[in-house]
Amino acid sequence: MARKTGSHSDITGPRVRAAALRLFAAHGFAAVSMRQIAAEVGVQAGALYLYTPDKQSLLFDLLREHMQEVLDAWAAEEKPDGPINQLETFTRFHIRFHLERPEQVFISYMELRNLEQDNFKALENMRRQYENSLEAILKRGQDEGVFDVDDTKLTTLALIAMLNGVTSWYKPDGRLSLSRVETIYSDMAGKAVRMPRWKERQRKLEAGRAAE
Amino acid sequence: MARKTGSHSDITGPRVRAAALRLFAAHGFAAVSMRQIAAEVGVQAGALYLYTPDKQSLLFDLLREHMQEVLDAWAAEEKPDGPINQLETFTRFHIRFHLERPEQVFISYMELRNLEQDNFKALENMRRQYENSLEAILKRGQDEGVFDVDDTKLTTLALIAMLNGVTSWYKPDGRLSLSRVETIYSDMAGKAVRMPRWKERQRKLEAGRAAE
DNA sequence: GTCTATAAACCGATAGAC
């Protein structure tokens, strides 16, 4: 039964991509050779070119599909009412989604510079689109007076950077559970942007005085 | 006067390191060849080995010196009294120091994985030492009841990740000045960890009741 | 679909002339 050659296009294709993902994440795109990827899959280097036109496309496809997954998953997420709850939903979603895909996340911000210009721009647009969905929540909260944010764009980037940081230390069997980590980050994000109660009171006081 | 060879040890050495820094930051350690570095300096590849035993040492020295600079600069920074002011001092210091050295910061977290194990561990210890100086501030604030932090270690990492994020978008001639950016981040960090006023009042209330 | 073999170029590092 065992044979060395045969038709495995539908199986080998995904395996090539999985091996590339693992190796790029572990050693970096530039440091990984096509021969290493082939060895990981169990084929010869030449066979890889049946599944990708070149090494660059292998990287770009991995990054593009990851970003598309993020966008689709967030679009499918059920959104509660009100910016405060939406911010919690976003932070929890972001942390959970990213911790479930450590390798994709890692290469998504480590290997961007190895992309050719056009590929880089395509990825950057998708990333900006995702950031905009958080900024929209902050803007709404700002308009409704429940958030007190100095600059929504800057705050968006600061929050996402903070949330991304979790991927660099979290271990699934560490001392903190996933939901516990979600809660802590979500609380910090909320405290960082929410209108303080004393400011809210002052605002209402002034509004009342103006109404007299 | 012009001659092609001569004694330039004291000049060429730093130029090699500067070229390596620039190229590693721009293209990544693994993607940069010794020949490229030599070309940037204006010497032949062989001449580089007068200034570094090998490529790995070139990277390690850059990273180690950067971390040492961070530690020295923070040690030299004048510290105000009280955790609240110290947190502001730390956030402003961190942002300013890192924005002044974008290339060093970039390679310091992008190229860690290209270090051999011993070199990596040495760097990691220095990084942890720096993190500890922030965690000490949070712990003191927690003990004094002015901070309300769930987990000082996790919060330390979250704050540093947030602050580091600034290096990925800040442009010196952008719409926000450096001191403005410092203020916004410092405010966010403060709000994220400070004991809320209502909680503080409740705490004092309970303390008063217990004293009866 | 996978293999072997190979082209053409590049790599890090060293030797030895000047």
Add this chain to the structure above:
DNA sequence: GTCTATCGGTTTATAGAC
């Protein structure tokens, strides 16, 4: 201190047998 030349090995990608 810098050069040229080179060793021994690697790289991406392709050609052609099976």
